[in-house]
Amino acid sequence: MLKIIAIGVVALIAGVLIFAATKPDTFRVERSTSIHAPPEKVFAMINDFKRWGEWSPWDKKDPAMKRTYGPVTSGKGAHYAWDGNNDVGQGSMDITESVPPVKVGLKIDFVKPFEAHNTIQFLVEPKGASTAVTWSMAGPAPFISKLMQVFINMDNMIGRDFAAGLANLKAAAEK
Numbered sequence: 001m002l003k004i005i006a007i008g009v010v011a012l013i014a015g016v017l018i019f020a021a022t023k024p025d026t027f028r029v030e031r032s033t034s035i036h037a038p039p040e041k042v043f044a045m046i047n048d049f050k051r052w053g054e055w056s057p058w059d060k061k062d063p064a065m066k067r068t069y070g071p072v073t074s075g076k077g078a079h080y081a082w083d084g085n086n087d088v089g090q091g092s093m094d095i096t097e098s099v100p101p102v103k104v105g106l107k108i109d110f111v112k113p114f115e116a117h118n119t120i121q122f123l124v125e126p127k128g129a130s131t132a133v134t135w136s137m138a139g140p141a142p143f144i145s146k147l148m149q150v151f152i153n154m155d156n157m158i159g160r161d162f163a164a165g166l167a168n169l170k171a172a173a174e175k
Helices: 002-021 039-047 049-054 057-061 143-151 154-173
Strands: 026-035 066-069 079-083 090-099 103-112 116-127 130-140
Touching: 002 143, 026 154, 039 049, 039 103, 039 116, 039 130, 039 154, 049 079, 049 154, 057 154, 130 154, 143 154
Parallel strands: none
Antiparallel strands: 026 130, 066 079, 079 090, 090 103, 103 116, 116 130
C-alpha cells in the first residue's frame, strides 16, 4: 500500500512538472483605462519617478518603503530603486525610452521576493477629450515562473496591481 501511495505522489509531482514545462517561455500582462485629462498631464506623471508616489499601487502597500533616486528622475536615463516589505519587495527601474507625450519604456529588475528582469511600457494616446493609457509588462518565464503559474494566475496577480495603479493615476490626473 505504501508503495502505491509513493508511486502516486511521484506521478503527481512529475505531472505538475511536465505541465509547468508546457507553459509559454514569456509572459505579458496589460491593463488599460481612459483618463479625462490631457495626454501631456498624464505623461508627466508617468515619466517622472518622483511623481509615482501620487498613483503607484505599491506606495499604498508599503508607505514606509525606502526609495532612492538616481541623479536623473524623469525621462530617458532616470533611475529609481525601492526596498520594501513582502508586498513590494526590492528592485529598481530605469526609463529606457521617453517619447513625449505618448510613450514611456522601462527596464525593471526585481531582487526580492525573487529575481526577475522585465520590460514595462506605458502608451498614452489622446482620444477626444480623454486619454487612453495602457500599462504593460513583459518578460521571460523561466521554469520556476512556469511552475508558479500552475498554482497562481500571474495575469490576475500583476493585473490587479496595474488596475489599481491606473485607477490611482486616473484620480490624480483628473483632479
